[in-house]
Amino acid sequence: MRVTLLGTGTALPTGDRYQSGALVESADRSRRILVDCGSGVLHRLADTDAGYESVDAVLLTHTHLDHVADLPSLVKARVLSGVSELEIVGPNGTDETLDHLLAVDNVQERADLTVREVGPGQFDAAGFQMRACEADHSVQTLGYRFDDDGSDTETDGITFSGDTRATESVAELADGSSVLVHDCAHPDGEGGGDHASPSELAGTLAGRNIDTVYLTHLYPGTRGKEGAMVAAVEGRFDGDVKVALDRESFEV
Template sequence: MRLTFLGTGSAMPTGRRAQSGTLLTADGTALLVDCGSGVLDALARTDIGYEGVDTLLLTHHHLDHVSDLDVLMKARWLAGETELTVAGPPGTTALVEDLLSVHEYMQDRLDLTLVDIEGTTFSLAGFEGERMETRHSMQCFAYRLTPASGGPTIALSGDSEAFAELVEFADGAAVLVHDCSFPDDVDVSNHPTPTSLGAALAGADAAVGRVYLTHLYPHTEGRHEEMLDSLGEEYDGDVRFAEDGLSITVDSV
């Protein structure tokens, strides 16, 4: 399985990071998780391109996670790829329908499958998934995703404060992609800082592989080593910052 970071930024652009977007590929299938501003351009730079991605999974509906959704729909239509599945928390169907009501000329251009994830497990684009609700300012899901044919699991936190139960949800994952939006000196809710995330990682009854930090606000620029040191005072595992364009092969823990 391959994991590619398309966008590791946040709602405040830096000029160096696209907003949230992650690409998972396994066994000839591809799944895009979130599609914030700049993600479609990043996807176009991959070998698979937006033509090769017919399934989008949303963690939640904040703009920095969905703002390239209508752009993706139009690009696939223009490329002659008219099938697209969009799945996510309840309200995802209404979100897409509302976008199409604004852009009326796009109505009926695509063969859309819209999925509001109601249960705790689901199957999507060759992956078996589980979801958990996070602690954020709107309903947001974290996900565990495993190729249907078997293999390693990737867990993605979505946007969330750090808490042990979320880390335990990722137990056994080869990679945990986790929000770490701000350094410790920023007073913030709905997102973690390094110390709070380190404490959650250390306090959880879970074994996870490498942790990648993402959803990075401009406040984090130039402070990565300081943030890793703060997190490392609580947790001694393998933690790294994600970067746009980073693509890794994921092996089992």
């Protein structure tokens, strides 16, 4: 699989980080799924080789605005391009949220949408096999793991935490992943609340078999403190730790 991080920021604009979104493509590039669709993600998606017309499904971790704001624009752009079909998958509340979001400009009536709500467990979307777990945020949030059935390595696939505190459920889901993209919104001692801090994340990841962790959903207050955040996670976690960047692509 190829993963492109389209947005690694939050609801507070910084100019260099758009809101949450990532593109996951199958190894042969025949299947594509968008994970979250915050503000700016549509423009980032338009800059990829895939473009917005070729996305087969959108997978939402939760329904906060910085994860869904570009959905109406994505759906309308596809309709205007002659691609009206799209599947949208997310936790409970997704259907109701879309009714509100897509009422603007009658977008929902102009598109051919399939909306599916899922919970923890196994399911598939756009031909991808995945598993979901409950995360710990202020609204119902799911973490997702994409499994790579063709891998013969010790670790495989990629896990997205969604917005969440550091939890054993997400760490367990990610155990054995090649990559974990995890919320780490604030440096230690700042912010907190519904998001993971570096030290808290390090504690849940200690002993887990994950090759690389990308710290994402970074608030403006993390600027200049990224090195200390990485060091805090590396203090208890044996894998590589990186700060996620918009437009960054990697193979899983």
